[in-house]
Amino acid sequence: MKITDRMSKKTMALLVAGVLLIAGSGIMGTKASLAVFSEDYTAEFYMNHLQVHLLENGEDVCKEHNTLDGDTKVTGELATSLGYSNGPDGEILGKVEPGKVYREEIAARNGQDIPQYVRVTVRKYWVETDGEGNVLKDDEGNPKKTTALSPDQIRLTYGKDNSGAKARDEYNSEAWTISSEESTTESTTYYLKQALDGGEDSALLFDRVMIDGNLVKKGKTTKSDDGEYTVYTYEYDYDGYAFFIEADMQAIQTHNAQDAIYSQWGVYNVTVSDGQLSVEN
Amino acid sequence: MTVKKKALALAAVLALCLSSIGVTTAYFTDYERGSGGAVIELGGQTKIKENVSENNKIVSIVNTGQTDMIVRVGVFSDKERTEVEASGDWLEGADGWYYYRYVLAGSEDGKSGDSTTELNVTVKADDPDAVANFDILVAHESSQAVYDGQSEPGADGTALSLVAPSGWDAKTVAKIKKKN
Numbered sequence: 239m240k241i242t243d244r245m246s247k248k249t250m251a252l253l254v255a256g257v258l259l260i261a262g263s264g265i266m267g268t269k270a271s272l273a274v275f276s277e278d279y280t281a282e283f284y285m286n287h288l289q290v291h292l293l294e295n296g297e298d299v300c301k302e303h304n305t306l307d308g309d310t311k312v313t314g315e316l317a318t319s320l321g322y323s324n325g326p327d328g329e330i331l332g333k334v335e336p337g338k339v340y341r342e343e344i345a346a347r348n349g350q351d352i353p354q355y356v357r358v359t360v361r362k363y364w365v366e367t368d369g370e371g372n373v374l375k376d377d378e379g380n381p382k383k384t385t386a387l388s389p390d391q392i393r394l395t396y397g398k399d400n401s402g403a404k405a406r407d408e409y410n411s412e413a414w415t416i417s418s419e420e421s422t423t424e425s426t427t428y429y430l431k432q433a434l435d436g437g438e439d440s441a442l443l444f445d446r447v448m449i450d451g452n453l454v455k456k457g458k459t460t461k462s463d464d465g466e467y468t469v470y471t472y473e474y475d476y477d478g479y480a481f482f483i484e485a486d487m488q489a490i491q492t493h494n495a496q497d498a499i500y501s502q503w504g505v506y507n508v509t510v511s512d513g514q515l516s517v518e519n
Numbered sequence: 520m521t522v523k524k525k526a527l528a529l530a531a532v533l534a535l536c537l538s539s540i541g542v543t544t545a546y547f548t549d550y551e552r553g554s555g556g557a558v559i560e561l562g563g564q565t566k567i568k569e570n571v572s573e574n575n576k577i578v579s580i581v582n583t584g585q586t587d588m589i590v591r592v593g594v595f596s597d598k599e600r601t602e603v604e605a606s607g608d609w610l611e612g613a614d615g616w617y618y619y620r621y622v623l624a625g626s627e628d629g630k631s632g633d634s635t636t637e638l639n640v641t642v643k644a645d646d647p648d649a650v651a652n653f654d655i656l657v658a659h660e661s662s663q664a665v666y667d668g669q670s671e672p673g674a675d676g677t678a679l680s681l682v683a684p685s686g687w688d689a690k691t692v693a694k695i696k697k698k699n
Contacts, residue, residue: 481559
């Protein structure tokens with residue numbers, strides 16, 4: 239009984255020591271293997287992404303467009319050919335003459351190497367000014383729009399010849415198509431009919447802008463006498479307003495494009511096949 | 520009960536799987552926006568100067584507004600006894616009005632705008648009494664210069680054609696040009 243007792247004590251001690259050893263070595267082993275695995279799993283990968291640019295007169299309106307770093311600046315200025323520039327307080331300088339034609343070439347550029355489908359929503363509207371060329375802002379800091387004046391007087395056109403604004407096309411219908419379901423009197427959405435390949439520029443959507451001379455017809459004349467001469471004063475309804483053009487250029491992947499367009503743009507009247515896009519109106 | 524529970528659990532797992540599929544199906548998109556505009560300046564002001572001396576009435580018009588204007592002058596009197604002396608700067612329209620052939624440029628302060636050359640209206644009469652009782656009515660009209668939208672962008676003033684205001688002689692207005 240005593241021997242057995244002693245034996246079992248020895249056995250127990252050995253057992254404990256063995257277990258401790260195994261446990262210790264096991265922990266060490268695990269640590270080592272963990273370190274090795276964590277290094278193995280550190281990997282970087284690059285994913286292709288889309289990049290679309292809005293071009294005005296051949297220039298990207300936004301010079302710092304970058305969708306990789308998340309810190310994006312994707313808005314720029316339009317209507318730069320009208321001789322206006324922003325003053326120190328954001329006021330609009332320069333003036334536009336009715337019926338005079340200005341260059342306004344709008345197109346898309348694929349800034350990456352994979353093809354994309356493109357659409358652009360163009361808005362035209364009038365905003366109020368303080369009479370000194372400063373645009374009035376609404377409560378949210380956006381230009382204060384007026385609905386009293388017609389956006390139709392802001393005429394964006396396209397045409398190879400120049401046989402008059404009335405004869406010119408409203409847009410380049412060879413390369414672009416209108417989605418009337420997404421359009422209103424103030425806003426029109428155009429889709430590029432063909433997928434835009436990597437690095438390519440699209441055909442122009444518009445190439446000219448002018449303010450229709452018709453708006454000079456809405457107004458009144460007053461006659462007065464300053465003692466020496468007769469003075470005629472002409473006032474028109476559109477005086478002191480500024481017109482605005484806005485373009486929102488969007489691109490989407492060509493792979494599985496039909497589903498992508500449903501999912502991301504929420505439109506069901508657009509169909510794509512073999513790089514061709516069509517809109518059912 | 521257990522069958523129902525199993526079915527429920529399966530449904531929950533499926534729902535979880537499907538929802539996670541929905542999340543992973545993100546599509547590649549991108550956008551870029553631009554906006555801009557300009558003030559449209561309309562309206563205008565012109566003054567007519569009439570100097571009367573003996574049997575003469577000398578008329579000229581000055582642009583005292585900020586916008587570019589076109590002007591015309593009508594002389595209403597007995598045609599046989601009046602003579603209108605207009606230099607080459609004035610064009611006689613088919614409607615009998617005299618159209619100034621240049622656009623009168625406006626000025627920011629309204630003080631340094633263009634002026635027309637003089638239009639001289641003379642009464643042909645030897646008898647001074649007849650001159651004293653003779654009426655000449657001179658009418659003046661002006662309109663903001665409105666272009667016809669058919670020029671090339673950036674075209675200079677001489678290449679731009681104007682639209683005739685209603686009631687004006689379109690053929691004569693088409694000859695009015697901006698001075699360089």
